Structure formats: structure tokens, C-alpha cells
Amino acid sequence: MPNNFRQVKKQSKMKTRLTLIIVFIVSIVSAYSQNISGDWNGETKRGEKLITFVFKIEQEDSKYSTTMSVPTFRVSGIKPSTTTFIDGKLIIDGSNVGMRYEGVYNRDTQQFEGTYKEGGVELVLILKRGTIKIANSRRPQEPVKPYTYYEEEVVFKNTEAKIALAGTLTLPSKNGKFPVVILISGSGPQDRDESFMGHKPFLVLADHLTKQGIGVLRFDDRGHGASTGDFGNATTEDFSKDVLSAIAYLKTRNDVDVKQIGLIGHSEGGIIAPLVANNSKDVAFMVLLASTGISGTELSVMQSKTLRQFPVKDEAAYEKNTRKAIAIVTSNNSESEIKEELTNHYNAFLRPILTSLNVPKEKINAFIDGQLKTSLKPWSRYFLQYNPANEIEKLQIPVLSLNGSKDTQVNAKLNQEGIRNALIKGENKDYKIVELENLNHFFQECETGKMDEYRKIEQTFSPTALKEISNWILKRI
Template sequence: MKTIVAFVIAFIISIVNAFSQDISGDWSGETKRGDKLITFIFKIKQENAEYSTTIDVPTFRISGIKPSITTFTNGKLIIDGSNVGMNYIGVFNTKAQQFEGTYKEGGIEMVLNLKKGAVKIVDSKRPQEPVKPYPYYEEEVIFKNTEANIALAGTLTLPNKNGKFPVVILISGSGPQDRDESFMGHKPFLVLSDYLTRKGIGVLRFDDRGHGESTGDFGTATTEDFSKDVLSAIAYLKTRNDIDIKNIGLIGHSEGGIIAPLAANNSNDIAFIVLLASTGISGTELSVMQSKTLRQFPVKDEVGYEKNTRKAIAIVTSNKSEAEIKNELTKHYNDFLRPILTSLNVPEKNINAFINSQLKTSLKPWSRYFLQYNPADEIEKLQIPVLSLNGSKDSQVNATINQEGIRKALIKGGNKNYKILELENLNHFFQECKTGKMDEYRKIEQTFSPIALQEISNWIFKRI
């Protein structure tokens, strides 16, 4: 009896120790998505009995993802990254000394087990990425958005440490982005900033709020909030003696292209803007288009599908309370999406995950603002030089339709100093491509078309 009691006590102690252990440190694991093996590194810290996590995905060369809440109770690790569109739930296996759980992002669900310790990753640079030492001056900077009470971290590159130079601020696309706008193994903002700085134009690029080394909450921010981050960047540049404050420009990619005019119209210090793969139609119309062109499942009735998509948007953008919108939208998605996915033999679990993901995305402040925002209204007000570049094979933002919206807005506003150019065979990220589809981005070695880079620099030099 004494032996049994001793064993039970020892067992209880081991369980308590396992559940109360400090899990600070690096935890890494691999999971599969199709044929692709994806490596995750979770960097967990404990401060004042509270945990925080930063996630790196070296497979995609993405780092600095900051989920909002991390809890570890009774051996269960919950990482709530609803602010960045993900979550992880894992249970600690004392025998295997690992967390065994599930990673969810959007409608995707993957088994992901995490073991203590980081994995060594060989960073395979793309051919266009610069190699240090650079032939120009580089400085890590931090500036504040005092209104939002956040600090934004970035990199400023100047042609030389001494002198006064024109400068552009790079504004990233949708989703939490680092200062290099890292995606699918590419770093387009790093390539763009290197190219322009070597040509004589300074560049400021920074991590989105709540991402990388920047503070704040990305998940509660809207396009308008991001424009105020850009205004903070402008204010910071004006404090420096090495910046030609009469020649500060904005270059916005994708959503950055609709943030740029919003920021420019709220500042007297912008000399020009460059819109890369920008939209020129309302968020509602773009979302309807993308719901059809980027959809990953077929439907029998396209007219009915569009009608129901518009109904969902009408619910989201209504003046009802959040609770009313959520209830109404839940019912609509179940009436609208569930039958379609069921007819395609999608498992019930996956359908539920997809609908829940749609709900979370739709109810975010960003979505509600974006759906009601029409960049043409801001583009119309611009009285500074504007360059608009879009790729002819962009599958995310149709070049013809969106550039027509941009053109009409500029003409309506009386702006005669603009250039709108559709570049042949380039995708949403200005890579030379075959199909322009999203699954092709990673396969392309080129990060940024030299033709697009030259168009940008040549146009800017004619304006400064």
C-alpha cells in the first residue's frame, strides 16, 4: 500500500510539474499542406505570469507574427491569433515532451506538434535580393503614432550617410506584413528599396502595427488606421536633416495603394504617389469579384452566388449591433454556403471551420470599413502626380477594371499629371509569370520585374 501511495504521489507531482512548468523558449514543428512541408517556430515568453508568443514561418520566410493571447493551463496551450487570422491549440504530452495539437488559419486546419528548441533553417535568398554590405547607408528606426499609442519599427535606407535626399515610404498590402512585405519566399519591398536607394532615392519601410518589431493590435485596425501610421512616418521623416522634405513620396502596393491616397489627402507634405496593383473600385465590388475569381470551389448558379454574396456584404455593413449582425450572418452563411459545400462532399467539420472563419473575417473592423470604402473618392481629390501600375495577369486585382476606376477618378478631379500603365505578363506582385495565379508566386524565382522597377524609378526622377 505504501508503495502504491508513493507511486501515486510521484505521479501527481510529475503531472503538476508538467502543467506548471515554464514553457518559455522556442518550440518548433513541421506540418504538411498538400505536398508542401511547412516549418513553424513559436517563440514563447513569460512576463509577470503572462505568456506572449511570436511566430515565424521560415518556409515562407515570414517572421514576427504576434498572436494576441497565449494561455497555458493544465497542460493545454492556447494561442489565440484571431487578430492575425490564426489559432493553435495543443496539449502537452509528458512522455513525448511535446505539444500535440492543431493549427488553424482561415478554413485550413493542420496537425502541428511542437518540440522544445528551434530548428536550423538555411535561408535561400532569391536572386534579386541584395547582399550586405550595401553601397548605401542603412538605419534601423522607430517612430510613434501618438494617437494610437504605438511604436512602428522600420528601416531607412539613404544613398549616403551625408546629404539630403528625396525619400519614398513603402506601404504594404493587406494582412499583417513585415517591412520587406515577405510572402511566399519573396521580399519585394527589400528588392524595391535596394533598387531605388542605389538609384539615389531614400526609402522608409516599416513593419505593420502589431507585427515584427512594431507594437499595437493589427486585428482591430482599419485601412484608415493604417493611413495614420503612414502620416506618423511622414512626421518622423520631417524631423530629420537628411531628408528633402519637399520630395517625400508614397508607394503603396495592393491595399497600400488605397491607403496612400487616404494618407496623401490628409497631409500637405506628399509630392507624389505610386500605386502598385491598386484598386480603383469600392471594397464591395472588389470583394464580389474576388469571391468569384478566387473561390476554391465550383457553384452551379453564379447569379445566385453573387446575389447571396452581396446579401452577406449588406448584412456586414448594416447599422445593426454586432450581435445582430453575427446572428443574421451566421444564418445566412448556413443557408447559403453550407448546401454548396455539402453537395461537394466536404466533411461537416471542414464546413463548420470554413463558416466560422468567414464569420470572424467578416466581423472584423477592417472588413466593415473596407467594404464601405471606395478609393476612387480619395483618388479624385489628389492634385499631386500619380503613377498607377498594374500587371496584366494579376488574378487578385483586375488591371483593366481597376485602372479604369483610377483613371475616371483622376479625370473627374481634374488631375492631369498622371500615368496609368498596364504591364504585360506581370502578376499581383509584379513578377513575370505564366498564369498569374496565386499558387504560382512561390515557384517564380524573380521577385520584382526589372521593367516595373525601371518604370517606377524613371517616373519618380521626372517628378523630383
């Protein structure tokens, strides 16, 4: 065979091999540098409950951002802090809102295969491209447009925090000047409707009050929905400044009676409200819904026992160890020292309990990791050291306190005793404290008051509680 023929053949083989290598490299690069912008959805099961997730991923330049919705629970607008897609691995880090998704792209199925983590819960979640049709799950009390009153989408700024807060203002009419209440949501990132367990209590409350002649401003928490900012690093005090910004905004409007601006706080919102009022001369009255009257430490100790999802043999020892964990968190040590000491404490305290219940090691690790992350947040450290009774004592404006008798999250009798004693000590001349029978933490008529019951109840907000709120306000404006 001539040498030149052999050389041509050899070059041809090399060229073919090189072409295959190039094609292979291009296929890898295209798979891992592809644009993953768009909607991704997936379903997973927790127990018998099927949960649907939707992630809307957007790309600007080389950076990704994600907005998460959980249609099953009618929750939307959740904004995880960072999204990365490197070498086929997608990480949606929502440490600011207590969640994390990690998935690897499967080129054959064109899906992300991974896990969703929230607190101590870890779920297998496969994401596929596309939107999903969400069934209408509107609860009976939710209003249907067109409303009989005026509604406006608004945005106002907390200039100190350099964030914009988006919300909805409803007024009895487009023309006139009206009293307005600001709704303050409970703990955790909440949208303007305080959407929770398939309900929208703030939407129902706003609708009721506006129909009674009382304007309402409700807004998405910072870093949630259409509001900007970082929820994960904010404290109760930071949230109070967001409400102060809402007051400042209302004062710029000529359709608001600035002498009749009130606050309605639910759960944590009820301990934010007194902090706001004591830093503003523009709060005329206040309604506390399922609010606490004891310190964050005492509330946390109580909830650690009543809301705990596993049994313990020695309640006294469990409480002692819980208090020790709180003491570590609230110490003056550095964050690294607190983390190390708390990790050792949780391993000595929680791990043996969960191991004795045959909980798998990986789930115990995830649970302890979740406890650590929650405990080390600025919010936790502030909350545990905050006693709302100290702020309630200073209030010299009219105060209405409502709690449900079957509230398993915030014990009515104990907390209303704290609220009452603070108001008496501060010599408040106008207050009313009512324990409403058979209502839970969200003021639904209920059987047990337990958290797993919220979703099953069709009622969003007891008419009795709604009337109690509006009647009390109308007598004071």
C-alpha cells in the same frame, strides 16, 4: 502479533501510500506548471507542401507571449495576441492575425500534440522543443550586405494609437539631404519587406530605389514584426494614420528633403496612400502598385468569384448571395445581430454548396467560422464601404498607377479605368497609368498570374516595373 507492531506497520503503509500520492501529484504539477519558454518547432503538410512552423514562447511573471515564424514562406515576427498554458493545454490565440494553435502536452514524448487553424484550413501540428536550421532561400534579386548605401533601423510613434512602429530607412549616403518614399504594404499583417510566398518585394524595391538616389522608409505593420499595436482590430483608416506618423518622423530628420516625400502603396497600400495624401500637406507624389479604383464591395464580389476555390452551379445566385452577405456586414445593426444574421445566411448559402461537393462537416464548420471571423472584423466593415476613387479624385499631386495584365487579384483594366476616371474628374494635371504586360499582382513575370504561382517564380520584382517606378520619380524630384 503485538498491537504496537501492527500500528507501526499500518502507519508505514499509509506513509508509503501518501508518499506515492505526493509523488504523483508533484509529477502532474511539474508537468503542467513547467516553464515552456523557448523555441518550439513542427512540420505539417498541406497537400504536397511541407510547412515548417516555429513558435518562440516567452514568459514574464505568470504571462506568456509568442512570436511565430513560418520559415517555409520566409515569414517571421508574427505576434499572436494571447498565449495560455493551463492544465497541460497550450492555446496560442492569433485571432488578431487570423490563426490559432491548440495543443496538449504529452509528458511521454515531451511534445505538444494539436492543430493549427488559419481561415478555413485546419492542420495537425506537433511541436517539439528546439530551434531548427533554416536553409538559405534568398531569391536572386535580394541584395547582399554590405550595401553600397546607408541603412538605419528606426522607430517612430503613432501617439494617437499609442504604438511604436519599427522599420528600416535606407539613404543613398550617410551625408546629404535626399528625397524619400514611404512603402505601404498590402492587406494582411506584413513585415517591412512585405515578405510573401518566399519573396521580399519591398526589400528589392527599396534596394533599387536607393541605388537610384531615392531614400526609402519601410516599416513593420502595427502588431507585426518589431512594431507594437493590435493589427486585428485596425482598419484601413488606422493604417493611414501609421503612414502619417511615418511622414511626421521623416520631417524631424535633417537628411531628408521634406519637400520631396512620396508614397508607394502596393495593393491595399494603394488605397491607403490617397487617404494619407488627402490628410497631409507633405506628400509630393504617389505611386500606386496593383491598386484598386473600385469600391471594396465590388472588389470583394469580383474576388469571391475569381479566387474561389470551389465550383458553383449558378454564378448569378452565388453573386446575389455574396452581395447579401456584404449588405448584412455593412448594416447599422449591432454586432450580435449581424453575427446571428450572417451565421444563418452562410448556413443557408455556403453549407449546401460545400455539402454537395462532399466536404466533411467539420471542414465546412471551420470554413464558415473563418468566414464569420473575417467578415466581422473592423477592417472588413470599413473596407467594404470604402471607395478609393473618392480619395483619388481629390489628389492634385503627380500620380503613377501600375498594374499587371495578369493580375488575378486586382483586375488591371477595370481598376485602372476607375483610377483614370477619378483623376480626370478631379482634373489632376500630372498622372500616368500603365498596364504592364505579363506581370502578376506582385509584378513578377509570370505564366498564369494565379496565386499558387508566386512561390514558384524565382523573380521577385520585374526589372521593367522597377525602372518604370524609379524613372517616373526621378523626373519629378
